[in-house]
Amino acid sequence: MAGPTFDRYRFIRRADNLADDQATSAQIGLVLTSTTSQEDVQRLFLSRLRQVIWGDNAPHHWHEDFLGEGVLSLVDLSGITAPVYQPQFFLIGPKDGTNRIFRTTPFHFRQDAVFGIQIEVFHNGRRLIQGAPTDTAASADYTVSESGGVGTGFDTINLLTFAPVRASSLIAKFQVAP
16 A cells, blocks of 8 residues: 655745644544645644644644743753652661651651642551541551651651561652752
8 A cells, every 4th residue: 555645845834823724633634634745744743733732722823922822842841850759768767666756868758738749658568548647546557747847848757556677668659858
């Protein structure tokens, strides 16, 4: 089966105020099966670019001023720093069957109930249930606190239901606080 053949033309599409380069996903799908010119390919490319930037049903055009609209360029997006995660951090503290307080030293972790950001603690592979600072052992396995006082950064895990022994594996997964 031979692929489509394309007719060439003498100019490259440029940004303009015409609506002929604002195809929707459905229109692009229909035209792709019958495209015969390089101009159609460019028009579809520009329409797809517009969809990537603004979405399929947005009233924007691909030639609009991105900076004025607050759309970041790929270069600007690459400068955004992503949060740092500790995917497997062994909690620090003696595992002697009596100690129930462990730390994430030297890191502090983020706790943000609004965004659902919290530390996850695992004992021998089982995820423990985090509770509020006033919770008792009946409703949670551990609580978190700031060892240096309010506003200094969360870094302490207070186990409520058990005290790990030497053979225990106590691991945390968390987002590092800035």
